[in-house]
Amino acid sequence: MKLLKEKIEREGRVLSENVLKVDSFLNHQIDPVLMQAIGEEFAARFKDAGITKILTIESSGIAPSMFAGLTLGVPVVFARKRKSLTLSDNLFSSKVHSFTKDVTNDISVSKDFLSNEDVVLIIDDFLANGQAALGLLDIVGQANAQTAGVGIVIEKGFQTGGSIIRERGVRVESLANIKSLVNGKVEFFEEEPTV
Amino acid sequence: MKLLKEKIEREGRVLSENVLKVDSFLNHQIDPVLMQAIGEEFAARFKDAGITKILTIESSGIAPSMFAGLTLGVPVVFARKRKSLTLSDNLFSSKVHSFTKDVTNDISVSKDFLSNEDVVLIIDDFLANGQAALGLLDIVGQANAQTAGVGIVIEKGFQTGGSIIRERGVRVESLANIKSLVNGKVEFFEEEPTV
Known part of the structure; x- marks a missing residue:
């Protein structure tokens, strides 16, 4: 997605060979115009997949998911990273390790909002080691729902998550797929064709 | 806001005299159509306030903020509840106690995204004891930015937060202001006039 790649090149900060910081438009400050374009792009790519629900994870997955949900006409459910006291025990849950933050979180989704009649589009901001996506796939499986696919804003294609999920x-539809962050420079894989 | 009140009456679950659960459209599953209407309502109410930035807090503030930001043409910044390892020390921060979850979080905003030139609209999902709003106001103050106001999706007007902030x-613009949750029934204050 050209608009997104240009934004990454202009505003992304390469902190190491593994870390790209996009806090100015995705992970802390959010650009609503870009999020709308991203959400509409996910919706276009999955428009014939019969999606009934979008599943994402707090917090950075929520913004792009909102616009995808609006365009597809379906609700968005975000998995919580900690069990809230106001949520009951009526939960699907899975464990997700964040290598960035070096913590393992329980992620959970209420059984009220995911069922075996759902066709789910999973959306997340980053795909790196694939831990979050695997946790969400696990939850979709527990619900006996169907996974239509995974929509990722930025894939770090030099890490293993994408391969693990595709295998x-x-x-998996990534709107920007990074080949390398070596020498402080963002290099992308060729754009995958829109299906 | 009529649409919101009807949704609360239809789907909100009164768990006690203090707790209203709206997990089906705001706090866990999110209704993008309603969020768009809410965001546009905030934008309409604050359209002449010269807003340059929306400040909210993860996670449930993000969805309504996205649509307000899109309509007003300004970026959204969400305060984080824990310091992330990929954020630097370049932070404004404040302490926020959540009575619902009985935890105190550090909330923080990077100094890169809030300055003394900003006119800030604070948006949050709930206003009850006012702790989150006070923390966000504190952060706006640390940045020497100007606060245009606070936009709240659901105010629990029988608790003290609204008074504390207005005093x-x-x-403060609340789109639904709850007078009472006694006997399992949601009673609203009269709609405040749109300014």
Whole structure:
């Protein structure tokens, strides 16, 4: 997605060979115009997949998911990273390790909002080691729902998450796929064709 | 806001005299159509306030803020509840106690995204004891930015937060203001006039 790649090149900060910081438009400050374009792009790519629900994870997955949900006409559910006292025990849950923050979180989704009749589009901001996506896929599986695919804003294609998910036969659509962050420079894989 | 009140009456669950659960459209599953209407309502109410930035707090403030930001043409910044390892020390921060979850969080905003030139609209999902709003006001103050007001999706008007904030001279716009949750029934205050 050209608009997104240009934004990454202009505002992304390469902190190491593994870390790209995009706090100015995605992970802390959020650009609503870009999020709308991203959400509409996810919606376009999955428009024939019969999506009934979008599943994401707090917090940075919420903004792009909102616009995808609006365009597809379906609700968005965000998995919580900690069990809230106001949520009941009526939960699907899975464990997700964040290598960036070096913590393992329980992520959970109420059984009220995911069922075996759902066709789910999973959306997240980053795909690196794939831990969050695997946790969300696990939750979709617990609900006996169907996964239509995974929509990722920025894939770090030099890490293993994308391969792990695709090898399971899950369709992954990344709007920007990073080949390398070596020498402080962002290099992208060629754009994958829009399906 | 009629649409919101009807949704609360239809889907809100009164768990006690103090707790209203709106997990089906705001706090866990999110209704993008309603969020768009809410965001546009905030934008309409604050359209002449010269807003340059929306400040909210993860996670449930993000969705309504996105649509307000899109309509007003300004970026959204969400305060984080824990310091992330990928954020630097370049932070404004404040302490916020959540009575619902009985935890005190550090909330923080990077100094890169809030300055003394900003006119800030604070948006949050709930206003009850006012702790989150006070923390966000504190952060706006640390940045020497100006607060245009506070936009709240659901105010629990029988708790003290609204009074505390308004007594400071801060404009508070609540789209639904709850008078009572007694006997399992949601009773609203009369709609405040749109300014």
